[in-house]
Amino acid sequence: QSALTQPPSASGTPGQRVTISCSGSSSNIGSNSVIWYQQLPGTAPKLLIYGNNQRPSGVPDRFSVSKSGTSASLAISGLQSEDEADYYCAAWDDSLNGRGVFGGGTKLTVL
Amino acid sequence: QVQLVQSGAEVKKPGASVKVSCQTSGYIFTSYGISWVRQAPGQGLEWMGWISVYYGHTNYAQNFQGRVTMTTDTSTNTAYMELRSLRSDDTAVYYCVRDSSGWIFSHWGQGTLVTVSS
Numbered sequence: 312q313s314a315l316t317q318p319p320s321a322s323g324t325p326g327q328r329v330t331i332s333c334s335g336s337s338s339n340i341g342s343n344s345v346i347w348y349q350q351l352p353g354t355a356p357k358l359l360i361y362g363n364n365q366r367p368s369g370v371p372d373r374f375s376v377s378k379s380g381t382s383a384s385l386a387i388s389g390l391q392s393e394d395e396a397d398y399y400c401a402a403w404d405d406s407l408n409g410r411g412v413f414g415g416g417t418k419l420t421v422l
Numbered sequence: 423q424v425q426l427v428q429s430g431a432e433v434k435k436p437g438a439s440v441k442v443s444c445q446t447s448g449y450i451f452t453s454y455g456i457s458w459v460r461q462a463p464g465q466g467l468e469w470m471g472w473i474s475v476y477y478g479h480t481n482y483a484q485n486f487q488g489r490v491t492m493t494t495d496t497s498t499n500t501a502y503m504e505l506r507s508l509r510s511d512d513t514a515v516y517y518c519v520r521d522s523s524g525w526i527f528s529h530w531g532q533g534t535l536v537t538v539s540s
Contacts, residue, residue, distance in 0.1 A: 348527070
């Protein structure tokens with residue numbers, strides 16, 4: 312069982328806005344930045360977005376994040392077929408000895 | 423550009439050991455840590471541990487304590503992960519990742535499939 316809780320699946324149609332939630336606790340999301348990773352089918356995960364909407368080069372601003380208390384959300388606007396992937400949230404955890412925690416992942420399907 | 427290139431797929435028998443390499447380039451190897459993350463078939467991501475390339479300090483996940491050893495070779499900018507006493511449930515893709523602190527895994531290797539089967 313993952314320390315961060317994500318819905319196992321999400322879906323949307325092209326052009327739609329979808330959100331994926333990530334729930335944690337005061338020791339992880341509640342006190343640290345949330346990081347999101349995208350894993351396209353058959354490929355390695357890649358860093359998608361972190362902190363205060365910081366995106367690595369090449370990640371479009373259609374991806375954004377928000378956080379409230381011990382929960383966070385990834386929003387994807389203008390959904391495109393190439394966004395179909397697994398999405399993982401992660402966060403440093405102050406209660407663990409020098410490590411963070413992953414969410415279980417959300418499979419996003421573009422209908 | 424930053425690259426992490428891992429060794430090829432392995433097939434091992436239960437009880438054996440595997441050592442996966444991760445050749446890095448495009449950045450100062452000693453300026454970042456390396457974490458190892460694995461993913462069993464159809465499953466999520468599992469962090470295995472981290473090594474400070476500069477100091478050589480390690481921090482292993484409790485699930486792997488006593489079975490895993492992470493090392494680096496600064497002369498070749500290569501990181502290694504050895505997992506011993508393999509079981510069938512160790513079958514997974516193993517990734518090395520450049521750890522930019524705070525669990526920001528900015529760059530990933532392509533993954534190494536390790537299959538444990540009798």
